[in-house]
Amino acid sequence: MNYKDMLVFLDAGNDTESRVDLAISLCQQFNARLTGVDVSTSEAYGNEYAERAVRLEEMFTARLQQASLTGTYRVAEKRTASWKDFYAHYTDLVVATQREESTDPITAKEIPGGIVMSAGVPVLVLPPRWRNSALGESVVLAWNASRESTRAMHDALPFLRRVSRVTIFEFAPPADDVDSAPDLVRKHLSHHGVNSEIFTWPDVRDISPMDALFSCLDRQQADLIVAGAFGHSSLMESLFGSASEDLLHNPTVPVLMSH
Structure with a gap:
């Protein structure tokens, strides 16, 4: 087995860009493609996170292009909590970050605990404010x-x-x-x-x-x-x-x- 398909969750919080950078680094190591899934809630578009929320696709696409990686941007369905709405069953590894009180309302509540229990694939859960672009020594x-x-x-x-x-x-x-x-x-x-x-x-x-x-x-x-x-x-x-x-x-x- 190898990781050929990876998925990273995107939201308007401050950890998203570093999480994407780590996912990109892993994709480069394993020669994998990367799917970014926007799991922002509707609350993310009505507060100080709104500008970051509307630019998630732009940020993700730009980072893929800079890294010369193949990838896809998707948006999770906000009206249901079905596993299929997070696309986790179609990947080899999911990259997520722990929840924080300050950003809890702007991210789907199933991330990451519900995904760990339902995805059927390994989930790499990062601590808040994780800024390293590599891990696993x-x-x-x-x-x-x-x-x-x-x-x-x-x-x-x-x-x-x-x-x-x-x-x-x-x-x-x-x-x-x-x-x-x-x-x-x-x-x-x-x-x-x-x-x-x-x-x-x-x-x-x-x-x-x-x-x-x-x-x-x-x-x-x-x-x-x-x-x-x-x-x-x-x-x-x-x-x-x-x-x-x-x-x-x-x-x-x-x-x-x-x-």
Whole structure:
């Protein structure tokens, strides 16, 4: 698998241009085409964001031309919330940004959480004010031997093959006298040309799963998390329990999520 079709969401917020720049950078890496989908709500055209809202197509098209990329601009249907109105089922990777209170009314409410759960493709969720044009030098794979984390791992293979460092993170692994699940993952990834290492946090008495994960990120100097999305509204439920949605809203590190 490779990413040959990518989709980036467009709105009138301040993060859109940097989000488009990252999507373009990824398309250049993977030789992919890019679709920009305008997910602005009607509120975006009646306040201080109005000028940016009406120029989204112009901005997106200009950036495509500058990068000599093939792409398409589309507008999401504002009257319904059907999955097909966001075009996410017709791509290999979706690029979105976390919601912020200041811009919440001007972006369709399904972005990004609803898309993560319904798209059927991986969604790269960026923190607010993310301004880097590249990512993925060091990746942490959040692993718990579930269907969702397995799906996320395979969806992330195009990234994992290109990065310098991959760490398999497991929190509070169950006792197993036969085989270590992370070690099996490591061997599996090696057959895909991915070298990885294992980071296990066995003692759960004095730290939360999220704190353990971010400790791993700091130690590995990671700039991308790969994780499965669980449950209905609770993301990463099997791995992070009641604190699961914190991962989707973490303030510093992009997350590649699959459901």
